Amino acid sequence: MNTTLRRLSTVVMAMFLALMVSTTWIQFVTAGDLNEDPRNFRNIYSELGRDRGPIVVGGEPIVTSEPVDDDYKYQRTYSGGDAGAASVYAPLTGFFAVTGTYTGLERFANGYLGGEDDSLWLDRLQNLITGEEAQGSSVELTIDPKVQQAAWDALGDYTGAAVALDPKTGAILAMVSKPSFDPNSIAVHNAGDATAAYNELLNQKPRVNSEDGEERFSTYGPTINRTINATYPPGSAFKLLTSAAAIEYNGVTPDSEIPAEVIYQLPGTTGPNGQVGNFGGEPCDASGKMTLKAALAMSCNTAFLDLANEVGKDGMQRMFQDFGFTESLEIPMTTTIGAYPGLIGGDEDDDSDARISLSGIGQGSVRITPLQVAMISAAVANDGDLMEPYLIKDVRDSDLELVSQTKPSRYKSPFSSSTADALTEMMVEVVNNGSGKGAQIQGVQVAGKTGTAEDNPRSPTLWFTSFAPADDPQVAVAVVLENQGQSTNETTGGALASPIARQIMQAAISR
Structure with missing residues (x-):
């Protein structure tokens, strides 16, 4: 092999090595950060394209994912779309927007709601084998709807907050913050409208x-709990x-x-x-x-x-x-x-x-x-x-099997x-x-x-x-x-x- 071919082979091998390192770095090292990057709309389509789990209070869902006929497949809906009812829980639930912004429980319980938590690996494996659509888990809160509504009503038009605890367990029975907002206005499937509503x-x-x-x-706006x-x-x-x-x-x-x-x-x-x-x-x-x-x-x-x-x-x-x-x-x-x-x-x-x-x-x-x-x-x-x-x-999976339970x-x-x-x-x-x-x-x-x-x-x-x-x-x-x-x-x-x-x-x- 002459000198020119050896040099060319070395360059080609170096290029292959660089490609392998780059691909490995992207797919394994930075994959998590790239997935969570709000600019990654592929991730947003993936999140809203699955049946995201409900948030439950007193046995009834206050946040659901409803099937829709658009590119996102599911619409995140708060209190059935009722703005007044959704406001009672908005500082808790937060919202999930197509812009990649999500707050409250939608953010901090995202692993469960989106079906991606490590504890749900068996569900993900079954979905992979059967080809079934991935589903999120339901997250049931400690909030008592009667106590929450009483706190909401009692605060009236005041700017302020109220919180109630079970002192023997630490369970939060009520958590109300006023003024509140309607998360449905931000969870729309038009990025421009969602951004405008959030900025407002x-x-x-x-x-x-x-x-x-x-x-x-x-100093605090409606989105602050x-x-x-x-x-x-x-x-x-x-x-x-x-x-x-x-x-x-x-x-x-x-x-x-x-x-x-x-x-x-x-x-x-x-x-x-x-x-x-x-x-x-x-x-x-x-x-x-x-x-x-x-x-x-x-x-x-x-x-x-x-x-x-x-x-x-x-x-x-x-x-x-x-x-x-x-x-x-x-x-x-x-x-x-x-x-x-x-x-x-x-x-x-x-x-x-x-x-x-x-x-x-x-x-x-x-x-x-x-x-x-x-x-x-x-x-x-x-x-x-x-x-x-x-x-x-x-937390319960899509088959209502218990995934986790908080112990006081x-x-x-x-x-x-x-x-x-x-x-x-x-x-x-x-x-x-x-x-x-x-x-x-x-x-x-x-x-x-x-x-x-x-x-x-x-x-x-x-x-x-x-x-x-x-x-x-x-x-x-x-x-x-x-x-x-x-x-x-x-x-x-x-x-x-x-x-x-x-x-x-x-x-x-x-x-």
């Missing part, structure tokens, strides 16, 4: 009240966590007397700018002291400012972390972490004594989600054991059962004789806590969190009304949010 939703921001009289808008992906200042609802830290770490009891001055000077500050008073500027007790139970019942700001300072940075940060609030959950949607001074998500460079003290009343840089607030009540209700919240009850598991144990008992006693007092009377249910003892959080320049954000019955808890609830307060007694968390929580608890107890 992204640009919508509901108008909220302001303290300065100027027009203000929420406010229960898990919106964070707010928790205000006085956070006094539960402050109380838990004081009882668990400092040996305080519900009957311990703590300072409750008219005005509290934040540590390390001087002058009026560092002074914080009570709601309405009223004294909590003429003596300047009161029991922890009484302070929580009337939601005395100065008492909890001082209490957080006594617990200190290490104790307050530890309790926040022991609840898991600096960690994301997969329920299966990913939840947003909370924010606390000195911790990830908060003012990491500002954990001064003043900031820690201010956090005792849920102000300053503290931010948490409604789900996290419900988790505080759930931990109290379950003797200090916080169960991991979950949304998927079980403990997530955290932020405090002891004795601390939980003390907090329960105090929360019962809040509802019986304190700021949470609006949550009272005849014949049922309710434990709860109000919250009215300053959110300047917007109006106060209102809270109520609770569980019932207090002696045998069946449901833990959190309600948030975004910037719905007006700094008056008639627009506090106790006045507006607690009646909403009452209706949700009533629906859960009467299931």
Whole structure:
């Protein structure tokens, strides 16, 4: 073989080798990324060309795939195409669009719904052998339709959210976020129309009240699930966590007397700018002291400012972390972490004594989600054991055979059962004789806590969190009304949010 032929052979072999490496790389190494790339319309045709599994609530499908006579073969349909009914569940279900965008459960349970999860390999093998059309699995949720509807109706026209948990298992019984949207408008089979509908939703921001009289808008639009992906200042609802830290770490009891001055000077500050008073500027007790139970019942700001300072940075940060609030959950949607001074998500460079003290009343840089607030009540209700919240009850294949079933598991144990008992006693007092009377249910003892959080320049954000019955808890609830307060007694968390929580608890107890 002459030199020219050898060189040509070498070049040809190198080209074949490059082709083999390139093909192997595309087919095996990057195949997953290419399949998931939203620009890969071949994948979209494949996804919508199969009978995608339903999402089920209370034994009835709320999301289905209907056969249609077009290139996609199936139309994803939410609540039978009823816009109003679909809106009740939209922040949960999300949508599946021909543009390759999918959100909510449509995204985070896509492996099951699309029939591609590793646990469904036997079904895929059978389809390959028989030549039958691939089908997705049904995903049944823990949501109770009665509780979900009660939460939806009770929230009315408010901008806000409500979430209900079974404190003994962590199952999510209701998850409502308002304003909502109609996913059917985005699931259309025209890419241009789908994009236009989605962009319109992204640009919508509901108008909220302001303290300065100027027009203000929420930072969260209708496509954001406010229960898990919106964070707010928790205000006085956070006094539960402050109380838990004081009882668990400092040996305080519900009957311990703590300072409750008219005005509290934040540590390390001087002058009026560092002074914080009570709601309405009223004294909590003429003596300047009161029991922890009484302070929580009337939601005395100065008492909890001082209490957080006594617990200190290490104790307050530890309790926040022991609840898991600096960690994301997969329920299966990913939840947003909370924010606390000195911790990830908060003012990491500002954990001064003043900031820690201010956090005792849920102000300053503290931010948490409604789900996290419900988790505080759930931990109290379950003797200090916080169960991991979950949304998927079980998954069944196209033959209705059980593929997977969620087993309740403990997530955290932020405090002891004795601390939980003390907090329960105090929360019962809040509802019986304190700021949470609006949550009272005849014949049922309710434990709860109000919250009215300053959110300047917007109006106060209102809270109520609770569980019932207090002696045998069946449901833990959190309600948030975004910037719905007006700094008056008639627009506090106790006045507006607690009646909403009452209706949700009533629906859960009467299931």
